[in-house]
Amino acid sequence: MALKLLKKLLFDRPLKNGVILNHQYKIEECLGMGGYGLVYLCTDILTQTPYVLKQLRPTKAKKEKEKVRFQQEIKLLNSIHHPQIPGFIDEFIIDGQAYYVMQFIEGENIEELLFFRKQPFTELMALQLISQLLEIIEYLHDRLIFHSDIRTPNIIINDGRLCLIDFGLAKQLTPEEMEEIKVRKQDDFFDLGETLLFLLYSQYKGKKKKNGTWLEELTLTKEVTLLLKRLLGIDEEYQHTASIREDLNRAIQSIT
The missing domain is CATH 3.30.200.20 (Phosphorylase Kinase; domain 1)
Structure with a gap:
């Protein structure tokens, strides 16, 4: 070693x-x-x-x-x-x-904004950013490309515009590779949900409970809660980006 x-x-x-x-x-x-x-x-x-x-x-x-x-x-x-x-x-x-x-993409990544600058994102801002990120995922998945590393340091924001970087773990599959497609698709969906959760926690001012979950700590609309639970695999997992888009649009409408 x-x-x-x-x-x-x-x-x-x-x-x-x-x-x-x-x-x-x-x-x-x-x-x-x-x-x-x-x-x-x-x-x-x-x-x-x-x-x-x-x-x-x-x-x-x-x-x-x-x-x-x-x-x-x-x-x-x-x-x-x-x-x-x-x-x-x-x-x-x-x-x-x-x-x-x-x-070269100018801007700051979400990790810097959340954990170093402590920038808060409202529920609406978080959902709008996730909408942009989903658009990128839709583009990739339509081509059977899976990023597999959607994390806060790999998401850059510049004047409200979001960009996804670092394709070192990305892979393009063939239609025959059904099992791997299913796994990698869910990995990207889970990462999307986790990113949304990080953004939503930026507004959280309460004291974290020792064994508390985000369901207990965050006050969210039922539409946002449904979206998160399915992205994170708590409830029935999404099978397609189109279903995520539908629920995301409902979540945005619920707070506007």
């Missing part, structure tokens, strides 16, 4: 700021390190446009399975064309090391 960690520290060190890749992309800063990739803010020195650059971790680049996974992520992103998902820009290999470039 210690040796594995040491290897990561030695070989997976981020690129230095100022390094120029492919004679075009200047590294500005490392934004983060995930399970198998490093993510940077970079600038296209030809156009002065900011982009996000992702690098397959050097320790992973030696494994064929990880290289294939990275290429699948590139192929997937290249097939997605949605205004609220960062667009694919470029890909290249330098000395056996794979990289790809995508659009």
Whole structure:
């Protein structure tokens, strides 16, 4: 375990700021390190446009399975064309090391807004944001693409406009893969419900009970409660995004 960690520290060190890749992309800063990739803010020195650059971790680049996974992520992103998902820009290999470039989305992620800035979201604001997120999920699921990592740090808000990032765990399935489709669909639906719950708790001022549940702590309309219970699998699970959209619209109408 210690040796594995040491290897990561030695070989997976981020690129230095100022390094120029492919004679075009200047590294500005490392934004983060995930399970198998490093993510940077970079600038296209030809156009002065900011982009996000992702690098397959050097320790992973030696494994064929990880290289294939990275290429699948590139192929997937290249097939997605949605205004609220960062667009694919470029890909290249330098000395056996794979990289790809995508659009940079300005704004703050929901995790920063909720847990660091302590920004409150009204019930209506929360539902409207979830409506935007559902629109993205509808687009993806119509193409049998499942994100599988819809979490607060992967949802960016800029002037009320929501964007979904980080497709490292996403997968596009075939119609024949029915069992995996069912599992991944429910995972995305559960994540949607959990995100809504986080947003609704931003308004909660009471004292959390030791073994209290959100049903006891939050004062919600019956329509919002129904929506949450089905998204979280407490009641009958949703099978399609269309049913979620219907209940979400009813929930919005119940508080407007």
